[in-house]
Amino acid sequence: MNDNILRSLTGEVYFDVGQLEVTQHDVQLAKLYKDLEQKIQQEEVEEQWELFGELEQDQERKQEQERELEEQQRTCVGQRAKLTPITSDQMTFVNHHGRSWPRLARHTVRLLCL
Incomplete structure (x- = not known):
């Protein structure tokens, strides 16, 4: 990046009259890059939330399976207790x-x- 883009990003106002068109183009590019970076960050955050949601669902499924297994074990123990010699x-x-x-x-x- 040239100095004009860096100045634009930092908020410093400086225009070289001889390069006015290039500077405006550079500023537009800088804004596009900044917008693109924000969009990428937003997509990464959304991806992380999706992964977090999937992880929570997996944990809930695992807990449900564990509860079902415990219930089956309790039922089996109860059946064994009903056996009489x-x-x-x-x-x-x-x-x-x-x-x-x-x-x-x-x-x-x-x-x-x-």
């Missing part, structure tokens, strides 16, 4: 009907966990 009378009943106890227990546990 089979009494000896029930085992005898199963044995009298010729069924294998381990096989029946395996199926019972599968059904309760579904």
